[in-house]
Amino acid sequence: MNTAQGVQTDTGTEPREQELSIRIPAGGRPSGASALLIPIPPETTVQSFSAIHAPCGWQVRRVETQEGSQSALYAVVDDRREWTINLTLRNEGRPVPLAHFRDSGGGAGELGEDVLELYDSLNLEGASLADKASVIAQCLARRFQYQHGGVGGELPSLSCDALSGNCLDINTAFMRLLEVAGVPCAYYIGYFFPAQDEQQAHSRELVTHDWHCWVSTLDEQNNEWCWDIAHHIKRGLAPVQPALNPVPGRRFAVSAGRNLTFDLPEGRVCVSHLGFPRWIRTDGSTLETIVQAVSRPILADSPVEES
Numbered sequence: 001m002n003t004a005q006g007v008q009t010d011t012g013t014e015p016r017e018q019e020l021s022i023r024i025p026a027g028g029r030p031s032g033a034s035a036l037l038i039p040i041p042p043e044t045t046v047q048s049f050s051a052i053h054a055p056c057g058w059q060v061r062r063v064e065t066q067e068g069s070q071s072a073l074y075a076v077v078d079d080r081r082e083w084t085i086n087l088t089l090r091n092e093g094r095p096v097p098l099a100h101f102r103d104s105g106g107g108a109g110e111l112g113e114d115v116l117e118l119y120d121s122l123n124l125e126g127a128s129l130a131d132k133a134s135v136i137a138q139c140l141a142r143r144f145q146y147q148h149g150g151v152g153g154e155l156p157s158l159s160c161d162a163l164s165g166n167c168l169d170i171n172t173a174f175m176r177l178l179e180v181a182g183v184p185c186a187y188y189i190g191y192f193f194p195a196q197d198e199q200q201a202h203s204r205e206l207v208t209h210d211w212h213c214w215v216s217t218l219d220e221q222n223n224e225w226c227w228d229i230a231h232h233i234k235r236g237l238a239p240v241q242p243a244l245n246p247v248p249g250r251r252f253a254v255s256a257g258r259n260l261t262f263d264l265p266e267g268r269v270c271v272s273h274l275g276f277p278r279w280i281r282t283d284g285s286t287l288e289t290i291v292q293a294v295s296r297p298i299l300a301d302s303p304v305e306e307s
Helices: 113-121 129-143 167-181 198-203 229-235
Strands: 017-024 033-040 048-053 059-064 071-076 083-090 144-146 163-165 185-194 206-208 212-218 224-227 249-256 260-264 267-271 278-281 286-288 292-298
Touching: 017 249, 033 048, 033 249, 033 260, 059 260, 071 260, 113 167, 129 144, 129 167, 129 212, 129 224, 129 229, 144 167, 144 229, 163 167, 167 185, 167 212, 167 229, 185 206, 185 292, 212 229, 249 292
Parallel strands: 144 163
Antiparallel strands: 017 083, 017 292, 033 071, 033 278, 048 083, 059 071, 185 212, 185 249, 206 292, 212 224, 260 267, 278 286
16 A cells, blocks of 8 residues: 655644635736646645636647656737636545656766765665665755745756755755655655644735745555755754645645656657746746735535636
């Protein structure tokens, strides 16, 4: 049986559905772009996708990555100045999505000597997959200082004892080391909505303007362990525990995997990840949108309109 580990729950009133609105403000449409690539949230052990609603007048079709593990909505948009995309997700998990773990490295890039040397220094020969993931997570938490916006460009050498980076930088390093260790991992990106406490996380409308990413690993029995190293570092929480929400808040994964390739009318398009919708230009180049994401819970005692 495949189960998810390290997922914290709360005993309060937990919403059974969440409505997620992605708002693209006026002025965000670049020259030469007529289509949007919008991620369709993956099925995970903590969420299932119900529906996506695009604005009236759009010409839309569903597309898949060449790898087959991520879907998106390809939309030829109208000329209005502002757009809102609404999604509905249920807070009920599915079995561990093993397809998300097929690429152990998660598309995290080349393995340099710095990665191999750091891994060798951890002395993990003979350790279990879960222990390997935990030791690597603790190592990175000691080396990284959280820096919003990231370092830009190539990740600095992991041979340095003091590194700075955002969640993407930290998880790129994590996935590279996991690949050397032979630990299957999956990369997720979406939205995290911070809250003051668990009650607010379950009951209030929350807003964010940023994406967030995290990593899951598998053990020998294909149990899933969820890691958010960046949030532990950011809040000064140690040691790093396998937990999706080490701080109060609400999260959605909207995409799984790195270096995603789509065959679109503009040609073959590759994106490093798909956290925000991306504008597609006629030459096949892409530009990440600027968005405001709004999350609204549908409480368990509220009526639910079936899609």
